[in-house]
Amino acid sequence: MAERLHGLLARFPDADRLIAASRDLRECGLSRLDAYTPHPVAGLPEALGVRDRRVPLTALICAVLAGAGTLALQVYASLDYPFNVGGKPVVSWPAYMIVTFAMSMVGATLGALFSMLLLNGFPRPYHPLFNVAEFDAASRDGFFLCVEAADPRFDAERLNQRLKQHGADRVWEVPS
Amino acid sequence: MSAGDDGLVPDLGRGALTDRVRATVLGRRTPRAWFLALGLATLVSLLFLLGVVYVLSVGVGAFGLNIPVAWGFPIINTIWWIGIAHAGTLISAVLWLTRQDWRASISRSAEAMAMFAIVLAGSYPLLHLGRPWLAYYLLPYPNLMDLWPQWRSPLVWDFFAIASYLLFTASFLYLSLLPDLASLRDGARRRFQQLFYGVLALGWRNSARHWARYEQAHRVLAVIAAPIVVSVTGTISLDLAVSIVPGFHFTIFPPYFVAGALYSGFATVAIIAIILRGLFGFRDLITRAHLNRLGIMMLCFVLVVDYAYLQEIFTAFYTGEAFYRGVYFDRWTGPYAPYYWGMILCNVVLAQGLWFRRLRESVPGLLSLAVIADIGMWLERFQIVITSTHKDYMPSAWDTVRPTAWDWLTYAGSIGVFFVLLLLFIRLMPSVSMHDMRALLHRRREGGHG
Missing domain, CATH: 3.40.1520 (hypothetical protein tt1634)
Structure with missing residues (x-):
């Protein structure tokens, strides 16, 4: 040897x-x-x-952060520029749920994919x-x-x- | 269970299977039919390029649009393409969660189909904006104009739904490709191929640790996929259902759209499965039993679609509202009646052929039923989008539009683009998921619990 x-x-x-x-x-x-x-x-x-169990955990954390962040952004935008449409409340939270949901899915997706890649040490040529x-x-x-x-x-x-x-x-x- | 007794598992070993699939990518010989198909698809896709250039230079007036029919072909095509994408997600994720073994050999092509269908679905709203270079206005970004997207608008929801679906599908496709890219790297003997697949494989070594994390990530994505399948087309249907337009304002819209999406999507998967069988001789990987299953899925969703047609008619007459009834009389006898009856012919009458196992298992039979399904679903999206808006609550605004040549050219061209992308994919990437199939063989043959 x-x-x-x-x-x-x-x-x-x-x-x-x-x-x-x-x-x-x-x-x-x-x-x-x-x-x-x-x-x-x-x-x-x-x-x-x-x-x-770090991959699913990262995905969960990313999903929650992305969802909460998106909801906060929508509320902030509505207060920053109040815009009356048909007398609906300025913060119409039920209408914000779809984008919130979509973005938390994006958070979970990217969280799962990238934590898998990084924890596995990729890229490793x-x-x-x-x-x-x-x-x-x-x-x-x-x-x-x-x-x-x-x-x-x-x-x-x-x-x-x-x-x-x-x-x-x-x-x-x-x-x- | 003994291997292959239901015709869903090929009579091959793990090694032979890997070699078979790898040869379609790494082999020097390209089937002549592939060149022919690619040439034809490229010619057709040039129509799309032509249409896009023309519409960008003269404006959306090139399409058959007016007020009140402001949506027209671009939105019809968006709904149609995104619907096709949904079956890919359902096959690769939801059928995986429910442990349907038959999905293994078609999941890769279904995922690729989903990817390219979303790209096309996303391109139409951009084109329809009229000023696509201002599309970034839909993004919430800090700007000097003090502008924000209107978060209560279904059009903003739509943008986020399609964009998140695109990201999700790209991630899912790459994740499931990763072990197969490593497999290609290991089988490649030419320098260029080793480098190309080696870089894409990122150093995947098939370690038990890699697989454990891969499976966790795959499970997370599959669990996310289930609500995504329901929500994306559901959100698009809200573009219509949230507005106060007779013929749009139905609570049945989200499930109705999703069922139609899956019907046309499974039909497209069937078309692609038949192409793969013919092109690469995958008759033992994608068997008649697979075609049969795809036919059953189509049947199941077309029945939901037919139920929704009935339910819509019932709702229109049960409301007792003249405008809702008017939409229906107009659909049956008005200027767009041929489209309506064409839809009924495809989705209600001819689709019943799916009840017959002999038709589902025969290649010409299923292929024609699948093409009929795609045409029928396109006609359905046409009658939803056009007939509802052309006679809304304001008779003074009623108007009829006719699709222009540019509408048809761009639509036909987008099908060409789809096939160009798909044909390139199946030559450069494994069109059957090798690691999925190896795991399936392991489970079935050796009684393992892979």
């Missing part, structure tokens, strides 16, 4: 073995784990100990995993598990064995 290692990457034949391996390694105390799958796999985030040519299969039919060398309990020899025990087809060393 002349060059520095990013970690070990293992390919599994199916999702079930990937979940089992992730759970086991996590229970062994490894924390810098990530799995790569061609589609969302139920149970995998739990096996990896991923618990993150380079990543060491792309150095493994076979990693392309993650977006086709491959199930991968990566253990990063930065993990305090990282031990390449033992991990290699352990991953193979769990049914990994192949294990690569990922140069960093």
